[in-house]
Amino acid sequence: MTEQSARRDDTTGPPAGPDPATEVFVAHRNLLFTVAYEMLGSAADAEDVLQETWLRWAGVDLGAVRDRRAYLVRITTRQALTRLRTLRRRKESYVGPWLPEPLLTAPDVAEDVELADSVSMAMLLVLETLAPTERAVFVLREVFGLGYDEIAEAVDKTPAAVRQITHRARAHVAARRPREAVSPDRARAALAAFQRAVETGDPQDLLDLIAPDVVLLTDGGGVVRAALHPVVGAAEVIQVLNRIDPAVSARPAHINGHPALLFYRGGELDTVIALRLDAGLVTGLYAVRNPEKLGRVGRETVMRR
Numbered sequence: 001m002t003e004q005s006a007r008r009d010d011t012t013g014p015p016a017g018p019d020p021a022t023e024v025f026v027a028h029r030n031l032l033f034t035v036a037y038e039m040l041g042s043a044a045d046a047e048d049v050l051q052e053t054w055l056r057w058a059g060v061d062l063g064a065v066r067d068r069r070a071y072l073v074r075i076t077t078r079q080a081l082t083r084l085r086t087l088r089r090r091k092e093s094y095v096g097p098w099l100p101e102p103l104l105t106a107p108d109v110a111e112d113v114e115l116a117d118s119v120s121m122a123m124l125l126v127l128e129t130l131a132p133t134e135r136a137v138f139v140l141r142e143v144f145g146l147g148y149d150e151i152a153e154a155v156d157k158t159p160a161a162v163r164q165i166t167h168r169a170r171a172h173v174a175a176r177r178p179r180e181a182v183s184p185d186r187a188r189a190a191l192a193a194f195q196r197a198v199e200t201g202d203p204q205d206l207l208d209l210i211a212p213d214v215v216l217l218t219d220g221g222g223v224v225r226a227a228l229h230p231v232v233g234a235a236e237v238i239q240v241l242n243r244i245d246p247a248v249s250a251r252p253a254h255i256n257g258h259p260a261l262l263f264y265r266g267g268e269l270d271t272v273i274a275l276r277l278d279a280g281l282v283t284g285l286y287a288v289r290n291p292e293k294l295g296r297v298g299r300e301t302v303m304r305r
Contacts, residue, residue: 021058024068030304031069031144032076034119037303038139039080040087041100041124043296049079070150077136077154084132095222097230099286100124101293102255102272103301109257110184115305116257117181118143121286122276124256126176130169137162138169144305182277184259188252190277191259195250198261201242210234211281221290237285255297262297269294 018026025032032053036046053075065071091098100121110116117123118139127135136155140146141162148159148166155162182190190209197205216237220226231237248270250261255274263271272294276284288294 020062021060024062025054025057025072028069028072030302032072033301034115034303034305035073035076035139035144036080037103038118038124038127038143039077039084039135041128042087043101043103043301045083045087046080049076049083052079067150070146073140073144073146074150074154077140081132081136081155084135088132095220096226096228097217097219098128099217099219099288099293100256102260102274102288102297103303104297104299105254105257105303106300107254109303110187110254110259112257112305113181114143115303116184117177119256119303120258120276121256121274122178122284123173125286126173129176130172133157134165134169134172137165138173141166142170142173178276178283179278186280187259187275187277190280190282191252191261191275194275194282195252195261198241198244199250203238203242206238206241207234209282210237211278211283214281214283214285216240216285216287218287219290219293221292223291224289226287226289253297257303269297272297 029050032050033046036049037043040046040049053072056075056079057072060071062068102121103119105119109119127138130138133155137151137157140151140154141148146154148162151157152159152162157165193205194209197209212234213232214234214237216227216231218226218231227240231240244263245265248263248265250263253260253262255262255272258274260272260274262269263273270289272288274286274288275282276286
């Protein structure tokens with residue numbers, strides 16, 4: 001057979017569709033990514049977890065699986081738990097504050113208030129204070145609404161133990177999360193005011209927006225210049241903000257379901273700054289400068305519950 005006729009033969013007949021295992025995995029992929037990302041705070045590691053999940057899912061007998069969504073979530077959770085323990089050791093040697101990898105998200109994520117809250121930089125940092133199993137249980141129960149029996153299978157605990165872990169994790173998170181939910185409109189207004197204040201450098205405008213005990217965390221990963229310790233207090237944070245190079249341009253964007261600022265230098269993304277709001281004031285600023293964490297800001301990441 002000639003090469004030309006072989007090419008013609010390739011186009012004859014109906015195209016082969018994906019196999020059932022692939023169709024199921026693709027249908028739930030955005031959900032699985034969101035589960036892995038909320039547990040790890042790293043898109044790169046979440047993608048690795050999804051690859052490992054697929055390898056295990058591809059060998060499963062679908063006829064024996066009653067709830068395919070729950071089965072996939074269970075595989076993803078177990079793989080994420082294994083990787084989470086490895087990440088914790090890696091973070092111990094991280095240079096300066098560690099911040100989650102920022103994701104450019106579609107505006108519809110912000111409209112799902114619970115999802116936006118769960119993937120916010122502030123919440124992901126709260127989740128970092130939980131033990132791995134507590135984090136998995138909290139995410140699966142509070143964010144994705146899985147039943148105690150399903151969670152128990154995912155984390156190799158009894159349903160009774162999962163109930164206790166949920167209660168403990170819920171109380172831990174409640175004591176550390178923002179005190180009130182901020183509507184998307186209020187968040188956008190606060191961001192616009194913050195951007196104007198940063199661009200004008202007016203100390204009074206910044207003082208009107210920033211809480212006295214505001215905390216600024218900067219993540220350079222030892223690759224680019226960043227504060228190696230948290231900057232605490234309005235006066236100290238304003239000094240840092242006033243040192244932003246006037247040549248750097250700021251653009252608003254949705255990062256992790258919330259309005260944030262993207263700072264560009266010479267057309268290249270330099271820094272992502274996300275805000276935490278409490279009672280109408282900025283209480284937290286999360287500045288990610290590590291270039292290894294900025295790759296997902298160039299394209300939207302779809303997140304689902």
